[in-house]
Amino acid sequence: MSVGNSPSEDRPSVGHALAQARIAAGLSIDEVSTSTRVRVPILQAIEQDDFSRCGGDVYARGHIRTLARAVGVDPEPLVEQYAAEHVGETPKVAVAPMYEAQKIRSEPRRANWTAAMIAAIVAVIGFVGYTVATSGGDSGKTTADSGTPTPSATTPSTSPSPQRNGADPKPNPSNSAIAAAPPGKVTVKISAEGTSWVQATDHNGKQLFQGSLKKDQSETFTDDKKIKLVVGNAGAVKLFVNGKDLGAAGTDGQVVRLTYTPGDPTQG
Structure with missing residues (x-):
C-alpha cells in the first residue's frame, strides 16, 4: 500500500x-x-x-x-x-507508448483499405470505359444496319396513296345534293349550313320532324299532297323541293312558314 x-x-x-x-x-x-x-x-x-x-x-x-x-x-x-x-509514488502507466503502438498498428490497416479502395475505383473506371466503348461500337453498327432497310420501310407507306385515290372514283356524298322527286309526290330536303330550328308536317297535320339541325345535318320529307315547314333562322338552311335547289329558306334570324305540293318548284 x-x-x-x-x-x-x-x-x-x-x-x-x-x-x-x-x-x-x-x-x-x-x-x-x-x-x-x-x-x-x-x-x-x-x-x-x-x-x-x-x-x-x-x-x-x-x-x-x-x-x-x-x-x-x-x-x-x-x-x-x-x-x-x-505524485511520483504510484507507478505511471505508459499511456502514450500504448497509444503510439496502437497508432502504429492501425496505420497499415488504413493504408491497406486505401489501396483496396483505389484498386476498386480503377476497376470500376476500367469497366465503365470498356462498356462505353463497346456500346458505342454496337450503336454505330446498329445505326449502319438500320439505315439499310429505311427506303424499303418507307416504300409501303407511300405506295398505297395512289392506289387508294385511284380505287375510289366516286366522290363523297354532299349535303348539297338535290332530293329526288318521285312522280305524283312532293319531296322536300332541308340542309343546314348553320344551326336552325325546323318543324315539318304532312297534309294531315302529322308531325314528321321537330328539332334543331346543326351544320352539315339534313332531313328529307315526302308526302302525297303537301309538306308544311316552320323554319327558325331561315338563312342557315337550304331547301331542295321536287329535285330543284331553291337556295336559302330566308335570311339569318328570320322565322318562315312554307308549304310545298307535288307540282311546286317554288316556295308557297
Missing part, C-alpha cells in the same frame, strides 16, 4: 476524507460503486489511501473527482492534496 507523505495533523488524508464524506452522506461502498461504476476493490483501496489499483496518477485523479462528486464534496481540493502527497 502506498501511504505517501504524511498529511497534516489538522487535515485528513484524501482517502479518509472520501470515506468520511460517504459515511456522512449515508451511502454504502456498494451504492457508491454502483453510481460511479468504480469497482468495489478499487473504491476500498482509495479510502485506505492505496492508489496503486488506479493504474496511475491520471486515473487516480479521475477516480477522486468521481467519488468526491458522488459523496457531495468539492473534488478539486482533494485532487490538489493528492498531487502534493502522492
Whole structure:
C-alpha cells in the first residue's frame, strides 16, 4: 500500500476524507460503486489511501473527482492534496507508448483499405470505359444496319396513296345534293349550313320532324299532297323541293312558314 507523505495533523488524508464524506452522506461502498461504476476493490483501496489499483496518477485523479462528486464534496481540493502527497509514488502507466503502438498498428490497416479502395475505383473506371466503348461500337453498327432497310420501310407507306385515290372514283356524298322527286309526290330536303330550328308536317297535320339541325345535318320529307315547314333562322338552311335547289329558306334570324305540293318548284 502506498501511504505517501504524511498529511497534516489538522487535515485528513484524501482517502479518509472520501470515506468520511460517504459515511456522512449515508451511502454504502456498494451504492457508491454502483453510481460511479468504480469497482468495489478499487473504491476500498482509495479510502485506505492505496492508489496503486488506479493504474496511475491520471486515473487516480479521475477516480477522486468521481467519488468526491458522488459523496457531495468539492473534488478539486482533494485532487490538489493528492498531487502534493502522492505524485511520483504510484507507478505511471505508459499511456502514450500504448497509444503510439496502437497508432502504429492501425496505420497499415488504413493504408491497406486505401489501396483496396483505389484498386476498386480503377476497376470500376476500367469497366465503365470498356462498356462505353463497346456500346458505342454496337450503336454505330446498329445505326449502319438500320439505315439499310429505311427506303424499303418507307416504300409501303407511300405506295398505297395512289392506289387508294385511284380505287375510289366516286366522290363523297354532299349535303348539297338535290332530293329526288318521285312522280305524283312532293319531296322536300332541308340542309343546314348553320344551326336552325325546323318543324315539318304532312297534309294531315302529322308531325314528321321537330328539332334543331346543326351544320352539315339534313332531313328529307315526302308526302302525297303537301309538306308544311316552320323554319327558325331561315338563312342557315337550304331547301331542295321536287329535285330543284331553291337556295336559302330566308335570311339569318328570320322565322318562315312554307308549304310545298307535288307540282311546286317554288316556295308557297
